[in-house]
Amino acid sequence: MTGSIQPRVSRPSSRRLERAGIRDVAQAAGVSITTVSDALNGKGRLPDTTRRHVREVADRLGYRPSAAARALRTGRSGLIGLTVTTYGEEPFTFTEFAYFAEMARAATSAALARGYALVILPAASRHDVWSNVALDGTVVIDPSDSDQHVADLVRQGIPVVSDGRPGGSLPVTAWVDHDHESAVLGLLDHLSEAGARRIGLLTGTSTDTYTSVSTQAYLHWCERVGQDPVYERYPAHDPCAGAVAADRLLARPDRPDAVYGLFDPNGTDLLAAARRYGLRVPDDLMLICCSESEGYASTDPPITTLSLKPRRIGTAVIQLLIDAIEGADTDRPVQRVMPTELIVRSSSRRRPARAVVTEPRRPTP
Amino acid sequence: MTGSIQPRVSRPSSRRLERAGIRDVAQAAGVSITTVSDALNGKGRLPDTTRRHVREVADRLGYRPSAAARALRTGRSGLIGLTVTTYGEEPFTFTEFAYFAEMARAATSAALARGYALVILPAASRHDVWSNVALDGTVVIDPSDSDQHVADLVRQGIPVVSDGRPGGSLPVTAWVDHDHESAVLGLLDHLSEAGARRIGLLTGTSTDTYTSVSTQAYLHWCERVGQDPVYERYPAHDPCAGAVAADRLLARPDRPDAVYGLFDPNGTDLLAAARRYGLRVPDDLMLICCSESEGYASTDPPITTLSLKPRRIGTAVIQLLIDAIEGADTDRPVQRVMPTELIVRSSSRRRPARAVVTEPRRPTP
Numbered sequence: 001m002t003g004s005i006q007p008r009v010s011r012p013s014s015r016r017l018e019r020a021g022i023r024d025v026a027q028a029a030g031v032s033i034t035t036v037s038d039a040l041n042g043k044g045r046l047p048d049t050t051r052r053h054v055r056e057v058a059d060r061l062g063y064r065p066s067a068a069a070r071a072l073r074t075g076r077s078g079l080i081g082l083t084v085t086t087y088g089e090e091p092f093t094f095t096e097f098a099y100f101a102e103m104a105r106a107a108t109s110a111a112l113a114r115g116y117a118l119v120i121l122p123a124a125s126r127h128d129v130w131s132n133v134a135l136d137g138t139v140v141i142d143p144s145d146s147d148q149h150v151a152d153l154v155r156q157g158i159p160v161v162s163d164g165r166p167g168g169s170l171p172v173t174a175w176v177d178h179d180h181e182s183a184v185l186g187l188l189d190h191l192s193e194a195g196a197r198r199i200g201l202l203t204g205t206s207t208d209t210y211t212s213v214s215t216q217a218y219l220h221w222c223e224r225v226g227q228d229p230v231y232e233r234y235p236a237h238d239p240c241a242g243a244v245a246a247d248r249l250l251a252r253p254d255r256p257d258a259v260y261g262l263f264d265p266n267g268t269d270l271l272a273a274a275r276r277y278g279l280r281v282p283d284d285l286m287l288i289c290c291s292e293s294e295g296y297a298s299t300d301p302p303i304t305t306l307s308l309k310p311r312r313i314g315t316a317v318i319q320l321l322i323d324a325i326e327g328a329d330t331d332r333p334v335q336r337v338m339p340t341e342l343i344v345r346s347s348s349r350r351r352p353a354r355a356v357v358t359e360p361r362r363p364t365p
Numbered sequence: 366m367t368g369s370i371q372p373r374v375s376r377p378s379s380r381r382l383e384r385a386g387i388r389d390v391a392q393a394a395g396v397s398i399t400t401v402s403d404a405l406n407g408k409g410r411l412p413d414t415t416r417r418h419v420r421e422v423a424d425r426l427g428y429r430p431s432a433a434a435r436a437l438r439t440g441r442s443g444l445i446g447l448t449v450t451t452y453g454e455e456p457f458t459f460t461e462f463a464y465f466a467e468m469a470r471a472a473t474s475a476a477l478a479r480g481y482a483l484v485i486l487p488a489a490s491r492h493d494v495w496s497n498v499a500l501d502g503t504v505v506i507d508p509s510d511s512d513q514h515v516a517d518l519v520r521q522g523i524p525v526v527s528d529g530r531p532g533g534s535l536p537v538t539a540w541v542d543h544d545h546e547s548a549v550l551g552l553l554d555h556l557s558e559a560g561a562r563r564i565g566l567l568t569g570t571s572t573d574t575y576t577s578v579s580t581q582a583y584l585h586w587c588e589r590v591g592q593d594p595v596y597e598r599y600p601a602h603d604p605c606a607g608a609v610a611a612d613r614l615l616a617r618p619d620r621p622d623a624v625y626g627l628f629d630p631n632g633t634d635l636l637a638a639a640r641r642y643g644l645r646v647p648d649d650l651m652l653i654c655c656s657e658s659e660g661y662a663s664t665d666p667p668i669t670t671l672s673l674k675p676r677r678i679g680t681a682v683i684q685l686l687i688d689a690i691e692g693a694d695t696d697r698p699v700q701r702v703m704p705t706e707l708i709v710r711s712s713s714r715r716r717p718a719r720a721v722v723t724e725p726r727r728p729t730p
Contacts, residue, residue, distance in 0.1 A: 062520045078492020079484070105470060107459045108485050115490040117498070119444070120473050125480040127443020133482070133498060155427045294659075363667045 022063070029057040038073050039357065051342060080111050081130075083121040083140035085149045085209040086224045092237040098292040099310050100141065106314025107139060123237075137321045139163065142208035144172060159324040161317045165209045165335070167355050174320040174334035178308055180210060183340040184260070185215035187306055188290050190342065191258040192225070195350045196286055200249050200256030201231035202242070203267050211236070214262055230256045236263045247272040250285075258286035259350070261343040267303040267347075287347040302345035312338055367627075371569050387428065394422040445476050446488040446503035450514045451573040453710065457488040457582060457602040462629045463695045464658040464675050468528065471679025472504060477685050488602075502686045504528065507573035508535060522690040526682045530574045530700070537687040539699035543673055545575060548705040549582035549625070552653050552671055553708065556623040557590070560715045561651055565621030566596035566616050567607070576601070579627050579655075595621045611638040615650075623651035623713070632661050632668040632712075652712040667710035677703055 026033045031054060039046055039054035042351035082104060084094040094100040104120060114137070121129055130149070139157035143150050145167030153160050159173040166172050191199050201218045204211040215231070222229045230252065242261075248267035249259060259270055267289040271281060279285045280299055288304045289296070296303040310344040321336055391398045396419060402420035404411055422428075447469060449459040459465040469485060476483040481501070486494055495514070501606030502524035508515050518525050524538040531537050556564050566583045569576040580596070587594045595617065599610035607626075611634040614624065624635055632654040634647060644650045646666055653669045654661070661668040685699055 062517065076492055077495040077497040078490050078499060091478075091480075093474050093478045095470055095477060101470050101474075104473065105460055105466050105646065109458050109466075112460060112485065113456075113458045115456075115492065117484050117486045117490070117494040119482050119484045119498075120477065121482045122480050125443050126480070127441055127480065129443040129482040132442040132444060152427065216578075268586045296647045354696050 021103045024061055025054065025058045025063045029053065029054050038251055042060035046052075054078075066290045070282040072343075076136050076212055076325070077134040078116050079119055079135050080116050080318070080325075081119045081121050081133070081135045082141070083138070083149070084123060084141045085147050086144045087235070087237040088144075089125055090125045090235075090237055090324040094123070094141075095120070096239070099264060099308060102140065102292050103310035103314040104233060107318045108309040108314075109324075110315045110318035114318075116318075116322065118318075133144070136325045137161070137173075139317045139321055140172075142206075143167070143172075145170070145212075146207070159321055161321040161324070163313055163317050165213075167207060167209050167212065172333060173324045174317075174336070176313055176320065176336045176338060177209065177317045178338055178340050180213040181217040183342075184214050184307055185221055185258060187304075187342055188218065188221045190344070190350055191260070191286055191288065194258075194282075194286060194348055196256075196258035198227060198230060198254065198256045198258070200259040201229070202249060202259060202261035202263070202289075203231055203233050203243055204262060205233045206236065211262065212243045218260070223251055228254065230254055239265065242269040243272060244265055246270045247276065250274065250277050250279065257284065259288075261287070263289070264291045264293060267291060267293075267299065271299060271303065282347050282350045286341075286350055297345065301347050306342050306346040307341045307343055309338060309341065378647075389424045389426055391420045394419050395573065429594050440689070441501050442499040443481050444484055444498055444500050445507070445690075446483050446484045446486050446498070446500040446685070447472055447507045448514070449488060450504070451507040451514050451571045451601040452488055452600070453509075453511045454489045455600075455602055459488070459506075459602075460485070461604070464629060464655075464673060467657050468506065468675035468679040470684045471676040473679075475557060475680045475683035476642065476687075479683075481647070481683075481687065494625050502526070502538075502690045504682045504686055505537075507571075507575055507673055508532070508537075509572045510535070510574075510577075511572070524686060526686040528678055530578075532572060532574050532577065538689045539682075539696060541678055541681045541685065541700070541701045541703060543703055543705050545578040545705075546582040546585075546670055548707075549579050551585055552625060552669075552707055553583065553586045555709070556651055556653065556713055558711055559623075559647075559651060561623035562662075563592060563595060563619065563621045564624070565624040565680065566594070567610055567614060567624060567626035567628070567635070568600045569601040569627060571601065577626065583625070593619065596618055604630065605630055607634040608637060611635045611640065615639065615642050622649065624653075626654040627650070629654070629656045629658060632656060632658075632664065632670065636664060636668070647712050647715045651715055653707075662710065664720075666712050669710045669713040670708050672706045672708055674703060676705065679691070 022033055026036045029036065035046065036054055039051045040058060052319055084092060084100060095104055119133055119135065135158060138153055138161045140150050140160060142164040143162050143166050147170060148170065150160055150170050154171055160353060162172045162175045165175050165177040188356050203215045219229055232245040232249045234241040242265050246266065250273045261267065261270055267287060270287050274281050274285050281287055287358045288306065290306040291307065292307055292310055296305050316336060316338065387398055387401055391401045394401065400411065401419055404416045405423060445572055449457060449465060460469055473483045476612045484498055485501065500523060503518055505515050505525060508527050508531050512535060514646050515525055515535050515537065519536055527537045527540045530540050530542040542613040544662065553564055568580045584594055597610040597614045599606040607628060607630050611631065615638045626635055632652060635652050639646050653671065655671040655673065657672055657675055663669050681701060681703065
């Protein structure tokens, strides 16, 4: 397409809807609508000159076949959605959290590499963006157990892959998750071995599997070792609520001497609260949080983190989804469990590494 | 919407196009199409019972008003595009490069925070994704001087904000860029002050402003100081081509003793080539590349990088674009020049920092 560039014209924002239709092209080219369609789609038996003429006219008028017409012809739009639905209509800029940002980056790369566009959808919008885009499939992160978005999509026959095993009876096409129970039991044992006597938990109020399985694992662990649970819940999409909940947890009469926080900012939330109460980390309080932020390697002290390896997750969900879109789907949902990694740093090492004291060498006499 | 969830049904991938239309809802609810439309859009004077009945039927059938109908009513889709167009139809997973990944992350956050969905579009696709989505506006990164995507969008009256000053006569709504000339002249002076006598350049073959202005700045600098230019060009979207070009540059008879590479992987490309030729960095060869990768802080030796601060850019382009979409646009393009930062590391410090030798304190007698 090599049409001349016209000077920019300022018009109201509905201007893009005034663009040329197929009728305008047919009229300007002096041919039928069918001829225009055939010429632009490489169909029918048309002389090359006609085909070229129609294309030039279409280009000059800025005509593009409507999305609906193309989608009907191909059955696919090449568009994949990605969103976090667990907080419903609450405004939530999820890519401000390291896990979602890294997961979305990997998903974007995986989609682009296979020729799909990734549509990152907001939780709440003035525009009905869900209705304005014909998605071939959708990735949902941490769906709640009665997620209506997911239920609607599934009912419409649109493949849905969830990051996080769906709770309740959500019939997704495939899901990818971690073994959160093992991960939480493992880190609680780690804290206990480092000398913790009463381990607390900072958790969320939502009903996604990550939050509920992690919390249940904590409660089971407490029961097993005979410790009274000490935990606070807060709405994790609210960036300020974590600091308040951390404060509440450390203000309790049954104050824990170690805490695991389920969400990315909890390390700094808890570190700040510890300072307010004059608690030394790790001596008075050991800390672990689930985070992908490399910043925790350089806090004072560095904080032990549970990593969920979001880049692997982002790649896996997109591969599964595109496989399903392109017809490799089966009747049985695909499930994939991915590894986690505990990155141990000073905040959970109460017993100091034995200092190796070396006598300075003296010159031999 | 609280319709019951039906068991998942496996059907061909065109199934999503079989969803219920407004006629199906009208028939099932026993009302007219106008009544369905009024009930779902909160218009007209309908008894509450009718409105509720229609909504229940629409929900049960999984009916959603068509994107086109909604877009026509509101004039906006809530969708913003983002893409890299300079490599045309070449496949290019641009989010594998740190600059684009960080820029896209910031753009995603900025769009979500204002209730817009960000559509990250591939350079090449089997699907005509551009036609399948009604964008309110588009961000283009590094447009080439005759970018047809941009020209088409502008002609259709769709606001376009470019990351990178557009070359040629591309009439974009706004652009954000850096002062690449100053940045390049500054880092060449830095290498020269560190003792470089012949500085080489690794640059690209594309016609975007970043590549052309940076290359011109290098050529001007060479002319000013009386050095013959020593440079190699390569297609920067090809991840393997940089290593080959770096090798070619260091194999030349007029081998440079310092190199600036314009693209993210050039630091490791040049480091690997230096090893193959037995060149020590920085003693035999000093290196700088333009990169946002933190990995260059821990290469052996660490490599000096020029940072373009992509997070600021990503936020700025989206703010400018949404302002334009929402009617704050003027006839005159908005231009914004953002700062760069040279992060100096060992690879461009040929003269070792003076070691501060302190005599050990002796106990006073």
